[in-house]
Amino acid sequence: MPAGLAPGPRVGPSSGAAPVTMGADVIVVGAGAFGCNAAWHLRRRGLEVLVVEAVDRPATQATGAAAGFVAQFSSVHHSEWGEVEWGMQRYGIGFYADLAGRCGRDIGFCPCGIAYIYQSREGWERAQVAIEAARALETQLEALTAGRASEVVPEIRFERTAGTVFDPTAIRLRAGDAIAALAAEVALQGVRFEYGAAVEALLGAGEGRIRGVQTSRGDFVSSRVLLATGAWTRPLLARVGVQLAAEPVVVARYTTRPLAGIRRQMPMLMFSDSEHRFWIRAERGGLLIGGADPKPLPDDRRVDAALPPFVHQLPGDHAIRMRENVRKVEDILPALKEADIDEIKAGMPCYTDDRLFAASAVADVEGLYVLAACNEAGITHGPALGRHMAELITDGETELDGSRYDLARLSRG
Numbered sequence: 219m220p221a222g223l224a225p226g227p228r229v230g231p232s233s234g235a236a237p238v239t240m241g242a243d244v245i246v247v248g249a250g251a252f253g254c255n256a257a258w259h260l261r262r263r264g265l266e267v268l269v270v271e272a273v274d275r276p277a278t279q280a281t282g283a284a285a286g287f288v289a290q291f292s293s294v295h296h297s298e299w300g301e302v303e304w305g306m307q308r309y310g311i312g313f314y315a316d317l318a319g320r321c322g323r324d325i326g327f328c329p330c331g332i333a334y335i336y337q338s339r340e341g342w343e344r345a346q347v348a349i350e351a352a353r354a355l356e357t358q359l360e361a362l363t364a365g366r367a368s369e370v371v372p373e374i375r376f377e378r379t380a381g382t383v384f385d386p387t388a389i390r391l392r393a394g395d396a397i398a399a400l401a402a403e404v405a406l407q408g409v410r411f412e413y414g415a416a417v418e419a420l421l422g423a424g425e426g427r428i429r430g431v432q433t434s435r436g437d438f439v440s441s442r443v444l445l446a447t448g449a450w451t452r453p454l455l456a457r458v459g460v461q462l463a464a465e466p467v468v469v470a471r472y473t474t475r476p477l478a479g480i481r482r483q484m485p486m487l488m489f490s491d492s493e494h495r496f497w498i499r500a501e502r503g504g505l506l507i508g509g510a511d512p513k514p515l516p517d518d519r520r521v522d523a524a525l526p527p528f529v530h531q532l533p534g535d536h537a538i539r540m541r542e543n544v545r546k547v548e549d550i551l552p553a554l555k556e557a558d559i560d561e562i563k564a565g566m567p568c569y570t571d572d573r574l575f576a577a578s579a580v581a582d583v584e585g586l587y588v589l590a591a592c593n594e595a596g597i598t599h600g601p602a603l604g605r606h607m608a609e610l611i612t613d614g615e616t617e618l619d620g621s622r623y624d625l626a627r628l629s630r631g
């Protein structure tokens with residue numbers, strides 16, 4: 219086990235550590251994108267917040283592996299996301315732009331825009347409905363001409379594509395660095411972080427009223443607990459008899475060494491009608507590359523949802539396959555010819571059938587809340603979901619229609 223990862227976010231028996239009885243208005247469990255965004259918004263509403271995190275620092279798990287695409291994905295990238303998510307995506311873009319401006323750290327922020335590339339005429343024609351729907355939401359999708367493509371994305375050979383649309387409002391960031399910066403900011407604002415404290419039990423859940431959490435470093439008390447524990451939310455809820463129908467799946471991506479001809483401002487690229495739906499962006503002079511496997515899901519991407527491993531225990535096979543698969547589009551992006559693997563990172567986003575999040579109170583356990591089921595989009599939607607949870611926890615009134623993300627829909631047998 220790498221230094222700093224003990225004791226780990228496993229749900230296991232108590233280590234018998236000396237009890238601590240630190241209290242807070244609300245305990246947020248997990249210091250990933252969801253937990254830190256929730257902590258920021260809760261603090262802004264004046265609450266005393268304690269973040270309890272199993273490992274020794276923030277943003278190490280799915281958040282540390284994320285590719286950092288933040289864009290108005292509604293309808294153009296995912297048909298399941300509509301107007302509600304569109305507003306959340308817009309909030310996320312603004313939130314991270316502000317964070318980049320004020321945090322004084324390099325979080326890899328770049329307002330580079332995003333280009334959706336279609337390789338086949340059929341794919342391009344089929345996409346028109348989704349493109350029009352996105353435009354109806356006011357996403358600024360510009361269909362590129364050859365002349366504009368040579369200005370906006372000179373890295374690609376436009377003549378090898380069937381069509382490309384460009385959204386200039388999208389941003390990219392290094393998600394792990396951005397969320398670590400957010401954690402540092404909320405710590406300065408008075409949010410307390412208890413690292414190396416793996417939650418093992420939810421105190422009071424059996425009696426229907428949360429009293430706090432039992433961790434590997436003792437107990438922490440609060441009448442409100444928010445679980446923002448990524449892939450580990452499902453086993454934690456299972457312990458109190460609550461089902462969460464969200465499947466953790468291994469997603470790996472890789473970065474290359476610096477490559478000739480890749481500009482820092484290169485828009486993020488989505489190969490939207492490729493069977494692999496490659497997503498590629500500039501990173502430190504090279505590229506960051508990921509994509510999908512055709513179905514069925516290979517075994518190396520499956521994990522035991524009841525006992526999810528740490529990210530450092532995840533295999534990188536998915537990224538190794540992508541290195542080979544991405545050769546299929548090197549006629550469009552010639553830099554891919556040299557795009558060998560320098561570093562692989564993997565995480566476990568959790569997917570729901572409806573591709574929507576779990577962001578609600580837990581019925582039957584007063585004071586227990588959940589923010590999970592990220593559907594591989596928790597960086598983008600994290601700020602708005604964090605705001606939503608802060609509203610729900612402080613006064614119960616939320617701007618978003620909470621029923622859309624109610625855990626109950628994922629808890630039916």
Ligand SMILES: Cc1cc2nc3c(=O)[nH]c(=O)nc-3n(C[C@H](O)[C@H](O)[C@H](O)COP(=O)(O)OP(=O)(O)OC[C@H]3O[C@@H](n4cnc5c(N)ncnc54)[C@H](O)[C@@H]3O)c2cc1C
Nearest residue numbers: 227248250251252272281285287417448565592596597598
């Ligand atoms: C390869 C890859 C690419 C991605 N690209 C993008 C992208 O471009 N854009 C985007 O929006 N999203 C992207 N995502 C998705 C994004 O990473 C996730 O949606 C987001 O990080 C989820 O954050 P989280 O806080 O829920 O989970 P995590 O980051 O996993 O955080 C959960 C935290 O809870 C802690 N924890 C767990 N159990 C316990 C316990 N018992 N006690 C205490 N602490 C505990 C863990 O240690 C961890 O720190 C990508 C994901 C991957 C893997």
